[in-house]
Amino acid sequence: MEGFLDIIAGNLLNPVILAFVLGIGAGLARAELSIPSAISKAMSIYLMFAIGLKGGIAVANSPFSMSLILALVAGAVLSFLVPFIANAFLQFTTRVDGTNRAAIAAHYGSISIVTFVTATEMLRMSGLTSEGFMVAVAALMETPAIMTGIWLANRGHGGAQSNSGLSKELVREVFLNASVVVLVGAFVIGLISTPEASQKVQPFFTDIFQGVLCIFLLDMGLIAAARLRGVKILSPAVIAFGLYMPVVGAVLGGVAGWLIGLSAGGTVLLATLSASASYIAVPAAMRLAIPKANPAISLTLSLAITFPFNVIIGIPVYLAVVRWLYGV
Amino acid sequence: MEGFLDIIAGNLLNPVILAFVLGIGAGLARAELSIPSAISKAMSIYLMFAIGLKGGIAVANSPFSMSLILALVAGAVLSFLVPFIANAFLQFTTRVDGTNRAAIAAHYGSISIVTFVTATEMLRMSGLTSEGFMVAVAALMETPAIMTGIWLANRGHGGAQSNSGLSKELVREVFLNASVVVLVGAFVIGLISTPEASQKVQPFFTDIFQGVLCIFLLDMGLIAAARLRGVKILSPAVIAFGLYMPVVGAVLGGVAGWLIGLSAGGTVLLATLSASASYIAVPAAMRLAIPKANPAISLTLSLAITFPFNVIIGIPVYLAVVRWLYGV
Amino acid sequence: MEGFLDIIAGNLLNPVILAFVLGIGAGLARAELSIPSAISKAMSIYLMFAIGLKGGIAVANSPFSMSLILALVAGAVLSFLVPFIANAFLQFTTRVDGTNRAAIAAHYGSISIVTFVTATEMLRMSGLTSEGFMVAVAALMETPAIMTGIWLANRGHGGAQSNSGLSKELVREVFLNASVVVLVGAFVIGLISTPEASQKVQPFFTDIFQGVLCIFLLDMGLIAAARLRGVKILSPAVIAFGLYMPVVGAVLGGVAGWLIGLSAGGTVLLATLSASASYIAVPAAMRLAIPKANPAISLTLSLAITFPFNVIIGIPVYLAVVRWLYGV
Amino acid sequence: MDVHPKKKIEVMVETPIVNKVIGIMRDCGATGVSVLPVLRGEGHTGDWSDKDLGGAIDMQMVMVITGPRRAAQIRDQVFAALADYRAMILLSDVEVIRNEHF
Amino acid sequence: MDVHPKKKIEVMVETPIVNKVIGIMRDCGATGVSVLPVLRGEGHTGDWSDKDLGGAIDMQMVMVITGPRRAAQIRDQVFAALADYRAMILLSDVEVIRNEHF
Amino acid sequence: MDVHPKKKIEVMVETPIVNKVIGIMRDCGATGVSVLPVLRGEGHTGDWSDKDLGGAIDMQMVMVITGPRRAAQIRDQVFAALADYRAMILLSDVEVIRNEHF
Numbered sequence A, B, C: 001m002e003g004f005l006d007i008i009a010g011n012l013l014n015p016v017i018l019a020f021v022l023g024i025g026a027g028l029a030r031a032e033l034s035i036p037s038a039i040s041k042a043m044s045i046y047l048m049f050a051i052g053l054k055g056g057i058a059v060a061n062s063p064f065s066m067s068l069i070l071a072l073v074a075g076a077v078l079s080f081l082v083p084f085i086a087n088a089f090l091q092f093t094t095r096v097d098g099t100n101r102a103a104i105a106a107h108y109g110s111i112s113i114v115t116f117v118t119a120t121e122m123l124r125m126s127g128l129t130s131e132g133f134m135v136a137v138a139a140l141m142e143t144p145a146i147m148t149g150i151w152l153a154n155r156g157h158g159g160a161q162s163n164s165g166l167s168k169e170l171v172r173e174v175f176l177n178a179s180v181v182v183l184v185g186a187f188v189i190g191l192i193s194t195p196e197a198s199q200k201v202q203p204f205f206t207d208i209f210q211g212v213l214c215i216f217l218l219d220m221g222l223i224a225a226a227r228l229r230g231v232k233i234l235s236p237a238v239i240a241f242g243l244y245m246p247v248v249g250a251v252l253g254g255v256a257g258w259l260i261g262l263s264a265g266g267t268v269l270l271a272t273l274s275a276s277a278s279y280i281a282v283p284a285a286m287r288l289a290i291p292k293a294n295p296a297i298s299l300t301l302s303l304a305i306t307f308p309f310n311v312i313i314g315i316p317v318y319l320a321v322v323r324w325l326y327g328v
Numbered sequence D, E, F: 001m002d003v004h005p006k007k008k009i010e011v012m013v014e015t016p017i018v019n020k021v022i023g024i025m026r027d028c029g030a031t032g033v034s035v036l037p038v039l040r041g042e043g044h045t046g047d048w049s050d051k052d053l054g055g056a057i058d059m060q061m062v063m064v065i066t067g068p069r070r071a072a073q074i075r076d077q078v079f080a081a082l083a084d085y086r087a088m089i090l091l092s093d094v095e096v097i098r099n100e101h102f
Ligand SMILES: Nc1ncnc2c1ncn2[C@@H]1O[C@H](COP(=O)(O)O)[C@@H](O)[C@H]1O
Pocket: D012, D040, D041, D042, D043, D044, D045, D046, D047, D048, D059, D086, D087, D088, E030, E031, E032, E033, E034, E035, E063, E064, E065, E066, E102
């Protein structure tokens, strides 16, 4: 048990996580610190490109394995199904109306790529490896949850809640949002580039990666803290949902990973993906698909409650539990 | 011949080029992806500074040679003369009026520094070296074409087409635009800095250079695709001009490089410079010098037709042809 | 003496300093070059984070020493007292009114972190080391001068000059401005992170540091030159103050460093801190605390006169003098 | 020089909907439209700022200059389309020089 | 569709004071406010641009739409509070659709 | 508090020409001017956005507040100078507090 807590503490004494804590602290103290939004957006594209590229290179270098297909299927199923579970929890424990429940549920079925990246860094710190294709799983999981969310919103309302006049923009937002395009695009680039050519871009995409992540999480802390100031729109039951839902997701993801025979590292990543909630792609899609839903509710929950929970507490715990179960 | 195609394909399976293709694809599919313009501008300054610095350091480390002078003269002559050729082609194959012909001609006499940078990367990939002073040639070639363009616009109009009331701003735009200042400034810095001091900035300006170029070309792809959507203002004959004119320029540049005795690598670079068309410095200068010209025409042609052509097809071909002719 | 000038020249033939000179030159020539402000702000946060982190790691790796406490006390005292001296000089040599004198004095008691960073780079170039805790001293010196400035403004005016209705925002601007938060935050992160974890972020925060500083100083040169164009609001006596006050500050800082037994490198840094004048944190605080003061006066003086003086002439001289006195 | 009275319509609306608003304006016959940035805001639905990563709660200002008849049409159609969204529609009087341009 | 006359107040003011201005507007009962960027300017006190690092001499535009009575109150209180600062207060007429929103 | 009627002139114009427009306004006696960003637009000459690298087809908004006489002068001179450029000149009424400032 002591070893368990030690591992968790060790994971936290890390510039990447501490920068996030600094950002939250500075944001809550209303410090005069902010990172220009152009920089936040650029860092987010950089991180997605780097992780996609790395995944593609890894897959190119490893023999094709059935696990890739199994992991993709598992990811898609989780993304489709988790929103139903989230919706049920919200229905029975909170007073959130059906439209907002559908929107929140979509966020939790989908994923947060920064949470995923943080988990891969924590893995690397503890010396675990993981399957290179997990980034493809991450990209795939962005989207199915949005469809479940839309279906939940329309069910029993004759479609009145969702906005069908916007289909073209919505399709683009769902399948061609920045996260999906950059992750999948960079993955394919890593897959097909010659090894010598890939080698040349390593200093930018690999060597300085963790430093950029550090500044990005400082910024995420500031953004989450700003959102946290509007937390009064969330009832205690909704806040509680933002704290236990990731654990539910992690358990489902972890079991799925175990069932399909992922490595310990891959299982941690699938658990983390399932535990994480979107705050970039899904909110924008929900504005187009379910405009009646209040974006402040789902965004605050996902960004200010679940994201910090996963980064500071969740991932170290998922990691420690999987290591204990797998005996690695 | 097979080797020829292989070389071209090998040059393309490269994150830098593939990122450009990704950008074009995402842009044409109207994906929800964009890189903040502050970042594009900063990357463009970074690339120019890095390439200028590198050139200056290279020249500082090599004995002074007559080729430097010859190459500068050749570059200036090409920049001055190519607009006349471009203008003639446009006059006899398209219906573009004289004012717009003059503006387009200026773009093609001048250069695109990103095309140049891409060519240096492809050289490096194929193991060829080139003269360090080529970046000085690039900087020099930015400007003379603008003067030919203005002269072409004024000829036979008693100066009515060009705007003489703006001379001070125009002079600044022509001689002190960002490209010229950063390229020349960084070149001089590289030339006079002590080797130990220059060494200290290498990780930033050399090691991560190709990775930054990768993201920059992703962005260029998005920007070119956005321009490409407005391509309907170009007639088929004008589009054709955007495809053969770079080849004409490359032949002229390649012959000039051969005449003055450049290395194979240097010849490829001079061909590429001559083949490339400006989309940063010249458009802004043209707004001041020839306001009646429609910027959408020349910018679309240079950015959406000629730039992708050079990056994806042109440079690999120029490189393969020069290697074949020089037997390297 | 020759060796003395050689050292100074050697310090200047450095991409970092030359980039600053390029920026000033381009700015004065009104070149069409500018770096987007989002990038300037991001680079400034990056530099502060990197230097704070480095200091924290250095302190974590060295045995606790009494010098740390002494240096903090010396820094705080300098920051408190220098404004009185600055105010006296201004009172007896210029016609600046009391309110503006108070504001200017606060700028000179506080520090410029970029000047500090430039000095650490010059130290490194000359092979000198310095105490890791100097960055904590820098962070501490940001603030006390602001209080002296406010006190000076209120003295004899019954508080009418300063604005007490804004206390909450002012307190935030004084104690929680970006510089203090990032410097102190990163310092603490460096202090408590595990060595392996800190190691992972080195490529970003150490390897590319000098290259980023290079571009940042290019930008600072452009900004300083833009300010310099408004220099006509400063009388010759005020401009002279901007040139001798840093020397006065450097002497005080150098003597203090010698008294408390700092290393030669540490003494140079304390002299530089004391010599430097704020142009980020203090101007914003002064708008809240002493609104009647004209920000253009103090900002032009600090940014366009004292900052270039310190970077180009001051630091090499402080360094050369300390080396000569310490015999290193 | 003659000036011609026109209407300026400013629609401050969530960023994901901006293209839809522009489409309605063009369908109503607007000859041009411009988009201006907004940094942050406060209102009945709370605060927002352009810092939020995905742009889902950002707002931008779509501005169109047009004649009074078309302005009324744009106003009504945009208002109908934005019923479910955070939006603010402002109308005001401006004068332009080139009547035929609008 | 009915439109309702309102006042638009635009306060261009130094960035460090923007929050103070918003506070006064909210205290006067404004139901919402928006902040718009300004790139640079020239005036009696010289030039400024958003390039200066600390933001001490930057300016932003605070915009509020409200009824005429409240507008006069906001105008007077903001004017009094900004006596020492660089600021420009503009009032103009606009029409809105949702009267109850303002 | 007294307010004074002024004219607001907004000139949306290609970025490379902004300094020229400001120069004309200052020459006509404007006591100050501000430049606001515009993100993108659509018009007779096609679409543009601030993403294009060299800024050659970007636009910005130059805004000046001044008395009616000087406003007419600025309007006419700016219009004459911009004949060859993409530009949009808008005039509207505003009220200010400090009459002497403008
Ligand atoms: N009266 C107002 N004046 C200026 N901006 C407003 C006003 N009301 C709303 N807004 C803007 O519109 C956004 C959404 O408003 P609301 O729907 O009231 O939350 C706010 O965050 C402001 O940016």
